[in-house]
Amino acid sequence: MIDRKKKDIINTLVPISIFYKTRVGKNIRCPDVSAHKHGDKSPSAHIYENKIFCFKCRRYFNVSDIAVYNHISLDKLYEKLVEKYGSNLEIEYLKRREEPEEEIKIEVKKENKSFIDFTKEYFNSL
Numbered sequence: 001m002i003d004r005k006k007k008d009i010i011n012t013l014v015p016i017s018i019f020y021k022t023r024v025g026k027n028i029r030c031p032d033v034s035a036h037k038h039g040d041k042s043p044s045a046h047i048y049e050n051k052i053f054c055f056k057c058r059r060y061f062n063v064s065d066i067a068v069y070n071h072i073s074l075d076k077l078y079e080k081l082v083e084k085y086g087s088n089l090e091i092e093y094l095k096r097r098e099e100p101e102e103e104i105k106i107e108v109k110k111e112n113k114s115f116i117d118f119t120k121e122y123f124n125s126l
């Protein structure tokens with residue numbers, strides 16, 4: 001079971017671009033498709049830098065929520081951050097928190113990649 005602090009670190013340091021091949025400002029299907037009658041066929045969720053807002057559900061989803069809806073382990077995500085930042089993890093986290101206006105680079109991914117490819121790619125790149 002992952003604690004609140006670890007979740008916050010994940011939400012701060014893992015980019016939302018590991019899940020979606022689209023950019024900030026675009027609309028995508030709601031992470032919680034089960035909350036929508038037809039699986040949210042016409043996308044109702046809007047991508048912000050580190051979260052998604054669904055206009056129909058009226059809910060925000062951050063990186064850890066999206067991971068949970070897609071059966072991606074938060075413990076694994078956290079471990080990957082530990083591998084990437086090592087003893088600087090806390091420092092990187094605090095630094096990012098202090099600069100929330102800092103633009104987080106979102107890369108436009110190749111269209112033929114599936115959601116899971118991309119997530120794998122992120123894990124491998126760490």
Ligand SMILES: [Zn+2]
Nearest residue numbers: 030054056057
């Ligand atoms: Zn929704």
